[in-house]
Each structure stands twice: as C-alpha cells, then as structure tokens.
Amino acid sequence: MTVRVNGLACKNPMLVQANDFLFRGLNMPGNTSNPVGSKVTLVNVAMLPGLNTLGIAMARIDYAPWGLNPPHLHPRATEIFTLIEGSVLVGFVTSNPENRLISKILQKGDVFVFPKGLVHFQQNLGHGHAMAISGLSSQNPGIVTVANAVFKSNPDISSEVLTKAFQVDKHIIDQLQSKF
Amino acid sequence: MTVRVNGLACKNPMLVQANDFLFRGLNMPGNTSNPVGSKVTLVNVAMLPGLNTLGIAMARIDYAPWGLNPPHLHPRATEIFTLIEGSVLVGFVTSNPENRLISKILQKGDVFVFPKGLVHFQQNLGHGHAMAISGLSSQNPGIVTVANAVFKSNPDISSEVLTKAFQVDKHIIDQLQSKF
Amino acid sequence: MTVRVNGLACKNPMLVQANDFLFRGLNMPGNTSNPVGSKVTLVNVAMLPGLNTLGIAMARIDYAPWGLNPPHLHPRATEIFTLIEGSVLVGFVTSNPENRLISKILQKGDVFVFPKGLVHFQQNLGHGHAMAISGLSSQNPGIVTVANAVFKSNPDISSEVLTKAFQVDKHIIDQLQSKF
Amino acid sequence: MTVRVNGLACKNPMLVQANDFLFRGLNMPGNTSNPVGSKVTLVNVAMLPGLNTLGIAMARIDYAPWGLNPPHLHPRATEIFTLIEGSVLVGFVTSNPENRLISKILQKGDVFVFPKGLVHFQQNLGHGHAMAISGLSSQNPGIVTVANAVFKSNPDISSEVLTKAFQVDKHIIDQLQSKF
Amino acid sequence: MTVRVNGLACKNPMLVQANDFLFRGLNMPGNTSNPVGSKVTLVNVAMLPGLNTLGIAMARIDYAPWGLNPPHLHPRATEIFTLIEGSVLVGFVTSNPENRLISKILQKGDVFVFPKGLVHFQQNLGHGHAMAISGLSSQNPGIVTVANAVFKSNPDISSEVLTKAFQVDKHIIDQLQSKF
Amino acid sequence: MTVRVNGLACKNPMLVQANDFLFRGLNMPGNTSNPVGSKVTLVNVAMLPGLNTLGIAMARIDYAPWGLNPPHLHPRATEIFTLIEGSVLVGFVTSNPENRLISKILQKGDVFVFPKGLVHFQQNLGHGHAMAISGLSSQNPGIVTVANAVFKSNPDISSEVLTKAFQVDKHIIDQLQSKF
Incomplete structure (x- = not known):
C-alpha cells in the first residue's frame, strides 16, 4: 500500500538522485490525431517525483492545423502559457455574473495567463502545427x-x-x- | 479610487464595528422563478467585509420543485454543503482522464463535499421546496x-x-x- | 499503525466512493441536557474523510432555552455562522490590549463571523430552542x-x-x- | 488615510533602508511591576516594518520572582520559546475533548513549543528574575x-x-x- | 504614490483587459554578449500585471555557445525548466551539511526541477545556441x-x-x- | 521504512508527550573552533518533533572574537535575529539587479530581519564572544x-x-x- 498525502509521500532526501528531478521527451510532439486536433503532455508530480511539495508543473500543448485545446480548467492551478510555434486564439471567461470572454490572438513569443479555476481554451488559427509550453502553479494541477x-x-x-x-x-x- | 488587494483592503482595526461582521437576511428564500428553478445567495467578502483575509464564505441555495443548481464550480474554494429541507441529487465529476461522476441522493441533514475547482450540481428531487446551506473555503470563492x-x-x-x-x-x- | 500527516493520509483517488464525501445526520438536534444547555456537532475530517486537505469543515449548534455555547475558540479556523432558528446573543473579543467585545443580537437568517483564534460565544435569548449552522476554514479546526x-x-x-x-x-x- | 492589507502595506523596495529591518532595545528588561509579575515585549510588524509579509515575529518575556505569564494564546502563530535565565514551569492545554495539560519545568537553555491557538502559560519558579526569547510564526501573531x-x-x-x-x-x- | 502589497495592488476586475494578461516578445533571443554568455528574460508580475496574486511566472533563458547561466537561486520560487534547443549541463546543490551536487546533462525536451532557494546553474555544452523555457512558482520569484x-x-x-x-x-x- | 511528508509524519495526538515539544541544551555555547569562528545550533523539526507542520524553528549562533557566520541563506525561511551578547556587523543583499547590501552594526538587544532566500552574514566586531538567538519561519528552514x-x-x-x-x-x- 502506498501512502498518499495530498498525492504522494516524499523520498528520503539522502536517497534522491538526479533522475528524480528529470523527465525526458517533452520535445516529442503529442499525437493530435483526435477529434479536437490537439494534445496536452502534462509533466506533473506523477511523472516527475522531484516536484513533490514544490507547487509547480509544466505542460506542452500541440495543435494540428485548426486544432483546438477545448474549453477546460485547472482546479488547483493558474497557467502561464507561451506560444513557441504558430498563431493561436486564446481566451478565458470570468466568473458569474459578468462571464466576460477575455481573448487574444497570440503569435510566437506571446505569453498569456489563465487564472486558477477559470474556463479557457486555445485554437490554432493556422495551416501549420502550433506548439506551446506552459507553467502551472501546482505539482498536481488537474485538468477538467x-x-x-x-x-x-x-x-x-x-x-x-x-x-x-x-x-x-x-x-x-x-x-x-x-x-x- | 479604491485600493484592491486580492479583492479588498482592510479597515483600521480600531474602527471596526459589529456590523462589519454581520450580514442579514439569509433566512429569506432566494427567488427561484428562473429557468433552472434555483437561486444561490452568496455571502462573500463583498457583502460581509469582516470576512476579508479570513478564507471563508457562506451560501444559501433554494430550489423550486425539481429545481436545479446547474453544473458549476468555484475556482477558489471547496464547498461543504448540508441539506436543510427536501431531498436532492448531488454530484461532482473528477478530473481527466477518469471523469468519474461521484453522486448521491441527499436527505435532510446530509452533508456533502464538492472539492475545489470541480464541476458539481444539485437537483431537487421532490414536489416541495428544498434548501441548503454551504460553507466555502475562500472569502471570495467565485462561481463559474x-x-x-x-x-x-x-x-x-x-x-x-x-x-x-x-x-x-x-x-x-x-x-x-x-x-x- | 496509521500514518498521520497533519491529521490523516489520503485515500487512493481511484478508490474513493461517494460515501467518502458524505456525512449523515446533521438534522438531528444535539443533546443539550448539560450544564450549559448547548451542543456542538462538528463535521470535520475525522467524520468526513473527503474533507482531507481541503480546508473546510461544518458544524451544527443546538441551544436549549437560554442555552449557552460558552466562550471558546478554534485554533486553526475562522467560523462563519448563520442562525437557522431562534434569537441569540453572539460576541467575540479582540486581542490585547483593546479586548473589545464585538457583539450583536442575531435573529433567524443573520450571518456573523468569528475570526480565527479569537474567544467567542453564543447565548440563546429565547424560551424556545435555537439552532445554527457554521462553516469553519480548516478540515480540522479544533475547539478550545x-x-x-x-x-x-x-x-x-x-x-x-x-x-x-x-x-x-x-x-x-x-x-x-x-x-x- | 493609511491603506491596510492584512495589517500594513509594503514600502517601495528601492526606498527601504537598513533601519526598516531594525528594532532596538530588546536587551531592556520589561517592567514586571504589575499584578502578574511578568512583561512581554513583542517585536511585530508594527515595530519592525521589514517583517511585513514575512511570517515571523519575536518576543522577550521577563518574569519577576514567581512572576507569571498568564494563560494566553496567539490566534495566528505558533511560538518557539527558549529560556535564557531562570527556571520556569511551562504548559499548554490541548483542545476538546481531552484538554490535556502538556507541561514541563524548563531550565536555562531549554526550548519548548506552544502550538498555534492553544492556551499556554509560563511561571517563574525561582527567587531571581527569569527571561526568555520566543519566535512566533506570523508578523502579526496577536495575544489573547x-x-x-x-x-x-x-x-x-x-x-x-x-x-x-x-x-x-x-x-x-x-x-x-x-x-x- | 503607488500602493504596494507584497509587490503590487490589484486592478478593478471590471476594468481588466486582455492586455493585462499578455506579454509580447518571448520569442526574441536575449542578448548573450556578456561575460557569462547567457541572458534570462523574466516575465513576472512587473511585466505582466495579470499574474498578480496568482503565484506563477515564466522565463526564457538564452545561451551563447558554452554560455553559462551562473550559480544563482530564486528566493521565493521553485523552477521547472525545459530545454528547447541545444545541450546543457544543469545542476543544483542541496543544503548543509551534505551539499550534494545533483547534476545532469540535458538534451532538447528534457525537463528538470530546481527546488526553491537552492543554488543552481546551467551551462551550454555545445557550439550552437541553446534556449530554455522555465515556469517559476511565484509571480515575483526574484533572482540572486x-x-x-x-x-x-x-x-x-x-x-x-x-x-x-x-x-x-x-x-x-x-x-x-x-x-x- | 519511514514515511516522509515534506520531511516527517505526525505522531498520534493521543500519544504525544511533553518531551515531544522539548529540546534541551541551547544554553551550551556552540564550538567555534573552526576556520570561520562561529557555530549555528539549529533546533528544527528533526531535533524537536513537536514543531512538525507548525512553520517555525529556532537557532543559537555563537561567535568567537572576530568570528563570522559566513554568507548563507535559508531556502524556506525568513530569520528574525536578536543579539544577546557582543557587537556584530550584519548584512543581507537584495536580489538582482540592485544587489544592495543592507547592513548595520548591532549591539546587544538589537533585532534584525533576514528575508527569505536572501544571502546574509554576521561578523563579531569585538574581542569577546558574541551570541544571538533567531526565529525562522519554517520547521525545516535549511541552510545553504x-x-x-x-x-x-x-x-x-x-x-x-x-x-x-x-x-x-x-x-x-x-x-x-x-x-x-
């Protein structure tokens, strides 16, 4: 039986190795052959044990042409997002009663913020692939x-x-x- | 111009009065004459200034017969819910990839938890009105x-x-x- | 031996059931046949395991006629309190050196806040029973x-x-x- | 009007000076000519502005012979206490329902912990003065x-x-x- | 005079615009013509106001051939780092008394963690430029x-x-x- | 195998004893016969189990004549420092790009703050021994x-x-x- 403490227990600090702080393969494009044409590769504490208790995670998002990362939210994290390749429409919606759509077309190099728990999405606006990298403010942000x-x-x-x-x-x- | 600090600034502690810690009228049924047949009355820091920085809020939820508090989430709070009157179906859905619906029919006196940032709902299962009281773990929980x-x-x-x-x-x- | 981590360890998320998020019986009046004539029924993480790590709890307080919830405090929580039935005098005392008594007579539907760690009390001012529901900003608030x-x-x-x-x-x- | 943010606003970091991080005079014995025969000198964010947002404070406690720091609590802080001079009886009481008195006679050089929000006290057991230094886990711990x-x-x-x-x-x- | 609250005050939520959540230009290589041959471009709350209170920031790090991001630390943040281009040696050193150097050669797509407050560095091991993107667990992480x-x-x-x-x-x- | 949760697991509250909250011997001067002429005696959760989850620790620092507590930092804590004996030069350095040295000569009874994660030092300026007591805002502050x-x-x-x-x-x- 594994002890679970808000997710995972810590390793003895004397026994940690460099590999506990390493995850490989974020350069590999995610498989976007699915109905929405996008793929999120999330590196959280389950993939990278060294993140435990440290309050951060990372993700790579790939978009086929016109691909969509559909409306979703992270129950335990804010997301800071930067577009590495392509052109995407991004947006998030504020809470009741305004439900304002805060939206922008991003180009390569733009950075955008999706506040904790708010519904947001990104859509590739181009004929080529698009790709983004995000930081998330929890080691176990969750995706809904x-x-x-x-x-x-x-x-x-x-x-x-x-x-x-x-x-x-x-x-x-x-x-x-x-x-x- | 009002200074805003994660919502609101604090009052001089020498000047606070009992009224800063008081909100009146949570005994009044919310108006459920709307398409979903329910009404949430939220008492957050905007209505009750004494909540500032203290990490808690309260809500009353009224349900017309068969009324629904439709799928929603609180981006900054867990909700603990107790049914005061009636019989309601409640549920929340866990995050990807399982998306398990965790659901229960509640009777008067049952207490249920809706974890932070997860989609949840309640539906009145009876011919009469239903009513619930909730605590939320933020002075500004938000409703999406x-x-x-x-x-x-x-x-x-x-x-x-x-x-x-x-x-x-x-x-x-x-x-x-x-x-x- | 049970592992204890600020109270309790988490269950495997794959194995949680709706019952882990449910507590039954808060509609039952607490037994107020005691010298102070009041009873607190606390629903914390020990009674409702699904609260673990989520920072909230709930309580029902019953008062016999003239019953008193005597001066006490919660070492790890602010309390938001709403009176469901009756009329009660509530108060809390600020810290040194002012030791101001912030006090109010509450009627049905009034909501009041008792800030974290401050001494507070409630007294039934009527001939009938009184009853209140509270939210507390910790899954293990404690009562002193x-x-x-x-x-x-x-x-x-x-x-x-x-x-x-x-x-x-x-x-x-x-x-x-x-x-x- | 002063802006208050959970106590105090921050100074422009470009304008801070060494004096913002300095408080003088903790070597001066507090005046214990009072009924309980003890004096707490608290260095919190009001006396030492550089503590703002940093979650820590310090105190010196002086005891006349047989002097008592009477039962009290800190609503927002745990206290770590070390006796510099003398011999004192210390104790704290756990929350309901056990209300265990956890108590010890301390000698010079002993370190003891008073957990957040619990009632505690110290009494000088000797004919001479006693003195202690404490750290508290909030820049504004409060004393009740x-x-x-x-x-x-x-x-x-x-x-x-x-x-x-x-x-x-x-x-x-x-x-x-x-x-x- | 600007009000400062652990850095910055919040804007009225009714007045926020998409531009408050946007920073442009992270695709521009930083100027590495300096003695160490690297450049950190940090996107924190000062550049991207929408990050306020949200506990996250982002950085791009550019490396000339053999360029070094010299030993440094973030006083208020853990860093999750992914190499976009090149091959770099990374390392951090644990605290006293072990002072273990936890080190790894990263290739494109590798993700590594630098825990909060620990000294760390990265060195380009190749003849070409290298580039990395990091997430940091504070809106104002600081660099020492x-x-x-x-x-x-x-x-x-x-x-x-x-x-x-x-x-x-x-x-x-x-x-x-x-x-x- | 010991379960580790951000350091240590909690003991059953029914089984805790006064000794779990006690550490003895902070009156003993640390051995300063080393190249820098100073010694830090840290009382953290490893020495004083009752500190677990409570966010505070304490230290005693001894200085031989002209002894130095060399430049160091605490990755997880702010330090509040008071000089008990002697005269010391203290300083900390702010983060990039200013790298301001905030420095002061302290006398007995002076209190100074070293903010979380910043490099700081103390040097005995006198022919005699010097001694200080510090509070630190973590039960496991770490020393780098x-x-x-x-x-x-x-x-x-x-x-x-x-x-x-x-x-x-x-x-x-x-x-x-x-x-x-």
Missing part, C-alpha cells in the same frame, strides 16, 4: 475538460439535469453525450 | 456556471471553437448559445 | 473551550498559576476547578 | 490573554454568560471581573 | 546571482568578511570583487 | 552556506563553470575549492 466532465462522465449526468442546465431539448443533450 | 461560461459569455466564444469542442453541428451550438 | 482548557484540564493547572492569572483567592479557583 | 478576553473585555461579557460558562455563582464572576 | 550578491554588491561586503568566509587571501577576494 | 554550495559541493561544480561565473582564472577557483 468541460465537454468530458459535463457530457462524457462515468456514469453520465442524467439528461434531466443537463436539459435544464443548458435549456435545450433532450435530443440535443443526447448528441452532446454520444460517445464517438 | 458552465452553461454561462461556455455558451453565454460576453462576447460569445466562437461557434467554431464550440462545435469542435463538443463535436456537434453548429445548429446545436446555436441553440445552446441562444439567449432567452 | 476556555473553561475546560483553563479550569478543567487533565491534570489541573496549579491553583498558584490560576490565582495569579485571575487575581482572585484560591477558594474561587477551587470552585472554578470543581468538576461536577 | 484569557483573563482579559473573558473577564476584562470592553464592554464586559454579561455575568449571565459567564456564570453559566464557568458554572459558578455571580459573586465569583463579579470578583473575576473586578478591575483593579 | 551568487557572484553578484557576494562579490559585486552595492556597497561591497568587506574583504574581511569574504576572506574569512572563503578562506582565501585578500588578493583573491580583490579579483573576485573587481568590476569589469 | 554559499562557500560550501558553490566551492565545496560533492562532487565539485566544474572549474569551467566557476571560472566563468566568477570571471577569474582557474588557479583562483582551485584555491576556493581546496578543502582544508
């Missing part, structure tokens, strides 16, 4: 993709809840919930 | 209602982003975005 | 009742310390320390 | 002396509350509340 | 370059202190302190 | 002595790195790295 959490959970949220929440007919919810 | 943040933001998230994110046709997104 | 900590500890604080601290004769301390 | 908060507040807590809380007659509370 | 803090401060630390600290003759300290 | 971390690590940082970092010839680095 809105479409998955709301329409593809296990088990499903009842269509009764969802028709009322989104004020649409059940056949629309059925389509949103259909698993491809 | 998924339907508002994703389909009713100002301005709208483009339908191009949303059709891809939810893998449905534009006419479905149009319906989800239509403002009543 | 002044009378217990100072006059009923195990073993006793010496009467020499207490006569000097409270500037009264030993026979008075003896009465304060007498266990009923 | 139990006798002051409970029996000498401004205004008084009603004797009705106190007779019930301490289960003694009103004439005893009158004596405890009498201001010398 | 050891050579600057110890041998190039304003005013100088006395050579008496430094000869004793480093156990070398004054002429060696003179050379270390000489400003080029 | 610059000379040890940079010139005496295990294994050594390469002289190539150090000659470039300090802009001096290799023979100077050789002297700095020579172990006595």
Whole structure:
C-alpha cells in the first residue's frame, strides 16, 4: 500500500538522485490525431517525483492545423502559457455574473495567463502545427475538460439535469453525450 | 479610487464595528422563478467585509420543485454543503482522464463535499421546496456556471471553437448559445 | 499503525466512493441536557474523510432555552455562522490590549463571523430552542473551550498559576476547578 | 488615510533602508511591576516594518520572582520559546475533548513549543528574575490573554454568560471581573 | 504614490483587459554578449500585471555557445525548466551539511526541477545556441546571482568578511570583487 | 521504512508527550573552533518533533572574537535575529539587479530581519564572544552556506563553470575549492 498525502509521500532526501528531478521527451510532439486536433503532455508530480511539495508543473500543448485545446480548467492551478510555434486564439471567461470572454490572438513569443479555476481554451488559427509550453502553479494541477466532465462522465449526468442546465431539448443533450 | 488587494483592503482595526461582521437576511428564500428553478445567495467578502483575509464564505441555495443548481464550480474554494429541507441529487465529476461522476441522493441533514475547482450540481428531487446551506473555503470563492461560461459569455466564444469542442453541428451550438 | 500527516493520509483517488464525501445526520438536534444547555456537532475530517486537505469543515449548534455555547475558540479556523432558528446573543473579543467585545443580537437568517483564534460565544435569548449552522476554514479546526482548557484540564493547572492569572483567592479557583 | 492589507502595506523596495529591518532595545528588561509579575515585549510588524509579509515575529518575556505569564494564546502563530535565565514551569492545554495539560519545568537553555491557538502559560519558579526569547510564526501573531478576553473585555461579557460558562455563582464572576 | 502589497495592488476586475494578461516578445533571443554568455528574460508580475496574486511566472533563458547561466537561486520560487534547443549541463546543490551536487546533462525536451532557494546553474555544452523555457512558482520569484550578491554588491561586503568566509587571501577576494 | 511528508509524519495526538515539544541544551555555547569562528545550533523539526507542520524553528549562533557566520541563506525561511551578547556587523543583499547590501552594526538587544532566500552574514566586531538567538519561519528552514554550495559541493561544480561565473582564472577557483 502506498501512502498518499495530498498525492504522494516524499523520498528520503539522502536517497534522491538526479533522475528524480528529470523527465525526458517533452520535445516529442503529442499525437493530435483526435477529434479536437490537439494534445496536452502534462509533466506533473506523477511523472516527475522531484516536484513533490514544490507547487509547480509544466505542460506542452500541440495543435494540428485548426486544432483546438477545448474549453477546460485547472482546479488547483493558474497557467502561464507561451506560444513557441504558430498563431493561436486564446481566451478565458470570468466568473458569474459578468462571464466576460477575455481573448487574444497570440503569435510566437506571446505569453498569456489563465487564472486558477477559470474556463479557457486555445485554437490554432493556422495551416501549420502550433506548439506551446506552459507553467502551472501546482505539482498536481488537474485538468477538467468541460465537454468530458459535463457530457462524457462515468456514469453520465442524467439528461434531466443537463436539459435544464443548458435549456435545450433532450435530443440535443443526447448528441452532446454520444460517445464517438 | 479604491485600493484592491486580492479583492479588498482592510479597515483600521480600531474602527471596526459589529456590523462589519454581520450580514442579514439569509433566512429569506432566494427567488427561484428562473429557468433552472434555483437561486444561490452568496455571502462573500463583498457583502460581509469582516470576512476579508479570513478564507471563508457562506451560501444559501433554494430550489423550486425539481429545481436545479446547474453544473458549476468555484475556482477558489471547496464547498461543504448540508441539506436543510427536501431531498436532492448531488454530484461532482473528477478530473481527466477518469471523469468519474461521484453522486448521491441527499436527505435532510446530509452533508456533502464538492472539492475545489470541480464541476458539481444539485437537483431537487421532490414536489416541495428544498434548501441548503454551504460553507466555502475562500472569502471570495467565485462561481463559474458552465452553461454561462461556455455558451453565454460576453462576447460569445466562437461557434467554431464550440462545435469542435463538443463535436456537434453548429445548429446545436446555436441553440445552446441562444439567449432567452 | 496509521500514518498521520497533519491529521490523516489520503485515500487512493481511484478508490474513493461517494460515501467518502458524505456525512449523515446533521438534522438531528444535539443533546443539550448539560450544564450549559448547548451542543456542538462538528463535521470535520475525522467524520468526513473527503474533507482531507481541503480546508473546510461544518458544524451544527443546538441551544436549549437560554442555552449557552460558552466562550471558546478554534485554533486553526475562522467560523462563519448563520442562525437557522431562534434569537441569540453572539460576541467575540479582540486581542490585547483593546479586548473589545464585538457583539450583536442575531435573529433567524443573520450571518456573523468569528475570526480565527479569537474567544467567542453564543447565548440563546429565547424560551424556545435555537439552532445554527457554521462553516469553519480548516478540515480540522479544533475547539478550545476556555473553561475546560483553563479550569478543567487533565491534570489541573496549579491553583498558584490560576490565582495569579485571575487575581482572585484560591477558594474561587477551587470552585472554578470543581468538576461536577 | 493609511491603506491596510492584512495589517500594513509594503514600502517601495528601492526606498527601504537598513533601519526598516531594525528594532532596538530588546536587551531592556520589561517592567514586571504589575499584578502578574511578568512583561512581554513583542517585536511585530508594527515595530519592525521589514517583517511585513514575512511570517515571523519575536518576543522577550521577563518574569519577576514567581512572576507569571498568564494563560494566553496567539490566534495566528505558533511560538518557539527558549529560556535564557531562570527556571520556569511551562504548559499548554490541548483542545476538546481531552484538554490535556502538556507541561514541563524548563531550565536555562531549554526550548519548548506552544502550538498555534492553544492556551499556554509560563511561571517563574525561582527567587531571581527569569527571561526568555520566543519566535512566533506570523508578523502579526496577536495575544489573547484569557483573563482579559473573558473577564476584562470592553464592554464586559454579561455575568449571565459567564456564570453559566464557568458554572459558578455571580459573586465569583463579579470578583473575576473586578478591575483593579 | 503607488500602493504596494507584497509587490503590487490589484486592478478593478471590471476594468481588466486582455492586455493585462499578455506579454509580447518571448520569442526574441536575449542578448548573450556578456561575460557569462547567457541572458534570462523574466516575465513576472512587473511585466505582466495579470499574474498578480496568482503565484506563477515564466522565463526564457538564452545561451551563447558554452554560455553559462551562473550559480544563482530564486528566493521565493521553485523552477521547472525545459530545454528547447541545444545541450546543457544543469545542476543544483542541496543544503548543509551534505551539499550534494545533483547534476545532469540535458538534451532538447528534457525537463528538470530546481527546488526553491537552492543554488543552481546551467551551462551550454555545445557550439550552437541553446534556449530554455522555465515556469517559476511565484509571480515575483526574484533572482540572486551568487557572484553578484557576494562579490559585486552595492556597497561591497568587506574583504574581511569574504576572506574569512572563503578562506582565501585578500588578493583573491580583490579579483573576485573587481568590476569589469 | 519511514514515511516522509515534506520531511516527517505526525505522531498520534493521543500519544504525544511533553518531551515531544522539548529540546534541551541551547544554553551550551556552540564550538567555534573552526576556520570561520562561529557555530549555528539549529533546533528544527528533526531535533524537536513537536514543531512538525507548525512553520517555525529556532537557532543559537555563537561567535568567537572576530568570528563570522559566513554568507548563507535559508531556502524556506525568513530569520528574525536578536543579539544577546557582543557587537556584530550584519548584512543581507537584495536580489538582482540592485544587489544592495543592507547592513548595520548591532549591539546587544538589537533585532534584525533576514528575508527569505536572501544571502546574509554576521561578523563579531569585538574581542569577546558574541551570541544571538533567531526565529525562522519554517520547521525545516535549511541552510545553504554559499562557500560550501558553490566551492565545496560533492562532487565539485566544474572549474569551467566557476571560472566563468566568477570571471577569474582557474588557479583562483582551485584555491576556493581546496578543502582544508
């Protein structure tokens, strides 16, 4: 049995090795052959044990042409994002009651912030691949993709809840919930 | 100009009065005459200045018969919820990749936890009104209602982003975005 | 042997169940047949494991007619309190050197704040029962009742310390320390 | 008007001087000519502005022969205490329901811990002066002396509350509340 | 006069714009024409106001051939570092008494962690330029370059202190302190 | 195998004893018979288990005549320092780019602050012994002595790195790295 303490226990400091602080392969493009055309490669404490208790993680995001990192949020982290290649539209939405969409088209070298717990997305605006690197303010930031959490959970949220929440007919919810 | 410090500045401790620590009226049922049939009355630092820097807030939630507090999240708080009247279905969804729906039917006197930043909802399962009281672990927890943040933001998230994110046709997104 | 980490270790997230986030019975009035005529039912991480690491707890407080929740404090939490039934006098005292009593008579629906670590109390001002619900900003807030900590500890604080601290004769301390 | 941010605002870092990080005179014995025969000299952010945001403070405690630092607590800090001169009895009381008195006689050079928010005291056990130095885990730890908060507040807590809380007659509370 | 609160005050949330969350130009190589042959471009709350209170920052580090980001530390942040181009030797040193050098040669795509407050460095091992992106766990992480803090401060630390600290003759300290 | 959680696990609160909160012997002068003529005696959670999770530690620093506590930093703590005996020069250096030396000559009874993660030192300015007591804002503050971390690590940082970092010839680095 593994002891779990807000995720993971620490190793004896006398026994740590350089490899405990190393993760390899973030130069490898993520596989974007999926319906949304994007892939997040997250380096958190599960992949890089040396992050434990230190409050930070990193991610690489790849985008096929017109690929989308769909609306999602990090329940325990703010994200600072820099575009390495391509041109992407980014946005986040503020909380109730304003629900302002704060949005920008980013070029290579632009840095943008997605505050903790707010819904955000990025979309590749170009014919080529795009790629970004992010820092996240937790060793275990978590990712909640809105479409998955709301329409593809296990088990499903009842269509009764969802028709009322989104004020649409059940056949629309059925389509949103259909698993491809 | 008001100085803002993670929300609000503190008052001189010599000048605080009992009224700075008081909010009145949480016994008044919220108005549930709206499409979802529920109303959240949030007592945060904006309504109760004495909460500043103290990391807690409170809410009352009212439900009309079959009323729904639709899928939403608090970007800066965990919520502990107790049902005072009625019978409600509650649930939250864990983060990727499992997206487990953790769900329960609550009766009067049951207490449930919605962890920080996770999507959750409550639905009244009865013919009568239901009512709950919650504590939230921030003086400014924020509320992000998924339907508002994703389909009713100002301005709208483009339908191009949303059709891809939810893998449905534009006419479905149009319906989800239509403002009543 | 149980591993203890600021209280409790976490469960494997794959194995958590809805019951880990549920506590039942907060609708049951606490037994107020005791000398002070009040009862606190605290729902902390020991009763509700899903609270672990999440920084919040809840309590129900019952008051017999004229019952008192005697002067006490929470060493690790601020309390936000709402009166559900009855009419109660509440107060807290600020720290040295002012020791201001910040006090208010609350009616049903009033919300009040007791800042972290300050001595506070509530007294039922009516002939009927009173009841309140509180949120506390820690999963393990702790309760230090002044009378217990100072006059009923195990073993006793010496009467020499207490006569000097409270500037009264030993026979008075003896009465304060007498266990009923 | 001074801006207050959890106490105090920060100075422009370009303008800070060595004096902002300096407090003089902790070698001066505090005046112990008072009923309890002890004096706490607290160096917090109000006396030493360079402490702002840094989460630490210091205190010197002087004890006349048999002098007592009466039961008190720090609402926002743990205290680490070392005895420089003399011999003192120290103790703290754990929270409900155990209310264990954790106590020890300290000699010169002993170090003891008083956990955040718990009631604690120190009494000089000797014919000479005693002196201690403490570190506290907040730049604004606060001091709540139990006798002051409970029996000498401004205004008084009603004797009705106190007779019930301490289960003694009103004439005893009158004596405890009498201001010398 | 600007109000400073652990750095900076917040803007009215109603007035924030997308530009408050944007910094441009991290694609521009830093100027490495300096004695160490490296340049850190730090994007902290001073350059990107939207980072305020959010606990994260980002940096780009450029290295000329054989260029060195000399031994330094971040007083308020852990750094997660990924190499985008080139091959670099990285290392950090643990605290007393072990002072272990934890070191690794990184290739493109490798991710490494430099824990909060520990001395670390990176050296380009190749004939070409190298470039890295880092996330840092504070909106105001700070950089303390050891050579600057110890041998190039304003005013100088006395050579008496430094000869004793480093156990070398004054002429060696003179050379270390000489400003080029 | 010991479970490690940011250092150490907690003991069952029912089993803690007064000795868990006690460390003896801080009145004993540290042995200053070493090249720098000073000795730090640190009381952290490894010596005093009751400090666990409480965010504070204490140290005694002894100085032989002209003894030096050489430039060092605490990666996880601010230090508040008071001089008990003697006269010492103290200083800390601010971060890049100013690298201001903030310095003061302290007499008995002076209190000074060394902010978290900044390089600082103290030097005895007198013919007699000097002694100080410090509080540190972590139960495990850590000590990074610059000379040890940079010139005496295990294994050594390469002289190539150090000659470039300090802009001096290799023979100077050789002297700095020579172990006595």
